[in-house]
Amino acid sequence: xxxxxxxxxxxxxxxxxxxxxKGVAVDHVPVHLMRDEQRRPExxxxxxxxxxxxxxxxDGSVLTQSLAIIEYLDTLRPEPRLIxxxxxxxxxxxxxxxxxxxxxxxxxxxxxxxYLERELKQSQAAVDAWIRHxxxxxxLEAIEQLIAPAPFCFGxxxxxxxxxxxxxxxxxxxxxxxxxxLPKLRAVEAACAALPAFAAAHPSRQADAE
Amino acid sequence: xxxxxxxxxxxxxxxxxxxxxKGVAVDHVPVHLMRDEQRRPExxxxxxxxxxxxxxxxDGSVLTQSLAIIEYLDTLRPEPRLIxxxxxxxxxxxxxxxxxxxxxxxxxxxxxxxYLERELKQSQAAVDAWIRHxxxxxxLEAIEQLIAPAPFCFGxxxxxxxxxxxxxxxxxxxxxxxxxxLPKLRAVEAACAALPAFAAAHPSRQADAE
Numbered sequence: 001x002x003x004x005x006x007x008x009x010x011x012x013x014x015x016x017x018x019x020x021x022k023g024v025a026v027d028h029v030p031v032h033l034m035r036d037e038q039r040r041p042e043x044x045x046x047x048x049x050x051x052x053x054x055x056x057x058x059d060g061s062v063l064t065q066s067l068a069i070i071e072y073l074d075t076l077r078p079e080p081r082l083i084x085x086x087x088x089x090x091x092x093x094x095x096x097x098x099x100x101x102x103x104x105x106x107x108x109x110x111x112x113x114x115y116l117e118r119e120l121k122q123s124q125a126a127v128d129a130w131i132r133h134x135x136x137x138x139x140l141e142a143i144e145q146l147i148a149p150a151p152f153c154f155g156x157x158x159x160x161x162x163x164x165x166x167x168x169x170x171x172x173x174x175x176x177x178x179x180x181x182l183p184k185l186r187a188v189e190a191a192c193a194a195l196p197a198f199a200a201a202h203p204s205r206q207a208d209a210e
Numbered sequence: 211x212x213x214x215x216x217x218x219x220x221x222x223x224x225x226x227x228x229x230x231x232k233g234v235a236v237d238h239v240p241v242h243l244m245r246d247e248q249r250r251p252e253x254x255x256x257x258x259x260x261x262x263x264x265x266x267x268x269d270g271s272v273l274t275q276s277l278a279i280i281e282y283l284d285t286l287r288p289e290p291r292l293i294x295x296x297x298x299x300x301x302x303x304x305x306x307x308x309x310x311x312x313x314x315x316x317x318x319x320x321x322x323x324x325y326l327e328r329e330l331k332q333s334q335a336a337v338d339a340w341i342r343h344x345x346x347x348x349x350l351e352a353i354e355q356l357i358a359p360a361p362f363c364f365g366x367x368x369x370x371x372x373x374x375x376x377x378x379x380x381x382x383x384x385x386x387x388x389x390x391x392l393p394k395l396r397a398v399e400a401a402c403a404a405l406p407a408f409a410a411a412h413p414s415r416q417a418d419a420e
Contacts (some may be wrong), residue, residue, distance in 0.1 A: 046354060048351075048352040048355040049309055049313065049348050050348055050350040050352070051313070051348065052302045056319075057298070061298055063298070063302070063305065065304065065305040065308040065309060065312070066313075067304065067308055068300075068301045068302075068304035068305040068308055069298070069301065071301065071304055072297055072298070072300070072301040075297045075300070076297060086280055087285045087286060088267070088271055088273070088282070090278075090281070090282070090285070091273045091278045091279065091281065091282040092273070092278075093280055094275065094277065094278035095273065095274045095275040095278040098275040098278055098311070099259055099274075099275060099279055101308070101311075101312050102275070102277075102311050102315070102316050103259065103261070105312070105318055106312050106313055106316050106317060107316060107317070107322065111348070112317065115340070115343070117338075119340075120330065120332065120336065120340075122330065129329075130325070130329075130330075133325070138259050138260055138261065138321065141258075142259040142260070145258040146258060160409045167239065183311045207343040
């Protein structure tokens with residue numbers, strides 16, 4: 001399998017963690033978002049959304065959307081399970097992943113920040129305030145109330161919630177969002193950082209890191 | 211079960227369709243988003259994100275995030291299946307739902323439009339352009355290329371993709387996004403409108419409709 005990704009993409013980072021937790025090796029193909037490689041015809045033919053990541057299977061099928069890719073991996077290689085077998089717990093785990101995937105990350109990804117800067121002529125200060133607002137309000141501050149670290153978001157082993165939380169915490173720090181008032185999230189972050197599967201997926205450790 | 215929703219909320223509309231397709235009856239509890247009822251302490255105690263919908267189970271557990279709720283319903287009541295058994299097809303179905311849930315809807319929901327208007331002092335024309343841009347670019351225009359209606363997004367019965375697409379088409383029309391160049395999406399829309407489960411979930415047919 002080939003993973004089309006970018007070292008700093010939050011969504012690609014999620015997929016890298018899931019692959020590492022499951023011990024699935026893939027070829028990593030960098031798509032340089034700062035050079036708009038995701039808008040080139042050859043990439044759009046694989047993913048018409050023009051977004052990373054995309055997972056190309058050995059038969060040429062291309063899967064898109066990080067959560068759909070990770071659900072696929074969890075079916076293909078069920079151990080360790082990232083989505084608990086209990087249906088109510090599974091819903092709570094998926095809700096944390098979705099709060100990040102739907103309500104935080106899309107509001108500060110590159111295309112949206114670019115629109116604020118170019119089309120809406122917003123200052124750097126206004127863009128930074130926008131990014132920090134959506135990372136925290138109804139975002140990480142709500143997730144702080146939805147989890148009960150032990151030491152991972154939902155118990156003694158990582159789930160989909162942790163797989164989504166860690167890249168979002170990385171982005172939060174990159175954009176200097178204050179996190180002092182979120183002790184549960186910081187505890188989960190520390191627990192995950194100690195696991196090789198999370199550490200090896202970190203943006204700074206990718207071949208295309210700059 | 212109780213569904214906390216709002217007639218015009220795209221995310222609540224998805225859950226209503228799924229409940230109808232599965233023949234699951236719930237009590238509908240309106241949360242009036244225009245009166246900010248989702249920010250009241252009693253609702254925040256159920257969903258710290260302050261977003262609709264939320265599904266309260268009979269034991270008092272509260273599930274949030276429309277996709278997590280629908281995945282729960284698909285496990286609880288597997289017929290008719292909204293997520294195909296085949297893992298690759300399931301990933302393609304989920305990817306369409308996620309393209310809507312992550313990359314279209316959150317960019318034009320009420321809290322974001324409110325921020326553009328109040329904090330960024332954007333004109334109505336600029337807000338309308340923003341909304342239509344994100345509905346179409348990398349959004350519905352990409353989804354048009356990801357589906358092969360027959361007559362539903364992925365075959366002869368509705369899946370999660372249709373459940374997410376129909377409320378987004380409703381929003382696209384509400385915000386006057388041009389859809390003439392998207393014949394596949396319009397064909398799916400027509401096929402779904404003919405099914406009672408979709409028709410009964412329409413915003414105009416809810417008790418709290420205005």
